[in-house]
Structure formats: structure tokens, C-alpha cells
Amino acid sequence: MTAITAWPSQAQDWLDERGKPAWIAAMIFGFIFFWPAGLALLAYMIWSKRMFNGSCHRRHHDRMMRHHGMRSSGNTAFDSYKSETLRRLEEEQGAFEAFLQRLREAKDKTEFDAFMDDRARAARDSAPDTGDLR
Secondary structure: OOHHHHHHHHHHHHHHHHOHHHHHHHHHHHHHHOHHHHHHHHHHHHHOOOOOOOOHHHHHHHHHHHHHHOOOOOOHHHHHHHHHHHHHHHHHHHHHHHHHHHHHHHHHHHHHHHHHHHHHHHHHHHOOOOOOOO
């Protein structure tokens, strides 16, 4: 990545480190000095959900941990332990996400079955009683 294309990412990281007040200050300065820049920052803050939650710093921290997480410490035993632990945690995360998906599917099926039962009951109740004509 060249310096020309890297500066937006560097600016975003710098603002994320300082949190939402830094983003708001940048937006205000953008409106003061060149209103389209302020408008663009406001749109970006809304689109990226930086305006409505306080997780700018957390996103930056998570990104930095992923970036630095696989760096070698120089101790092969520790690096082996770390990679094995990370692998195990990723497997557990995958298993947990699969479990949550199965729960959602079961809940959806239960709700759909209840809907179909209610619909069939309503159709049965509203159908005219034809009786036996003989």
C-alpha cells in the first residue's frame, strides 16, 4: 500500500484510537473548512455505525490484536501453545455459532408450525358446516 492510498486508513485508525469525540471534532472541522468534507464524514460515521455506538476504540483494538496476534514471540514453546489455543478457540467459536444457528432454526420451525396450526384452525372454524345432506 502506498502512502497516497494508506492515509485514509491511517486517519481512520488515528481517529478510532481517540474515540467518538475525535470523529465528531473531525466532522465539525470538516463542516467549518469545507462543508462537503464534513458532510462526507457525517455520512461515513452513520454508514459505519460509528455515530451510534461507542465501539470505535474496540474495533481498532480488535484489528490490532488480529494483526499482532500471529507475530512470533521468539519462544517456540509459547508460540506453539498460542497457535494451538487460538486454533482451539476458533473451533469452539465455530461450534458455538453452529449451535446458535441450530437454535434459531428450531425456533423458526416452532414458530412456523404454530402459525400453520393457527391458520388451519382458523380455516376449520370459519368453514361453513355443510352437514350431511342425505
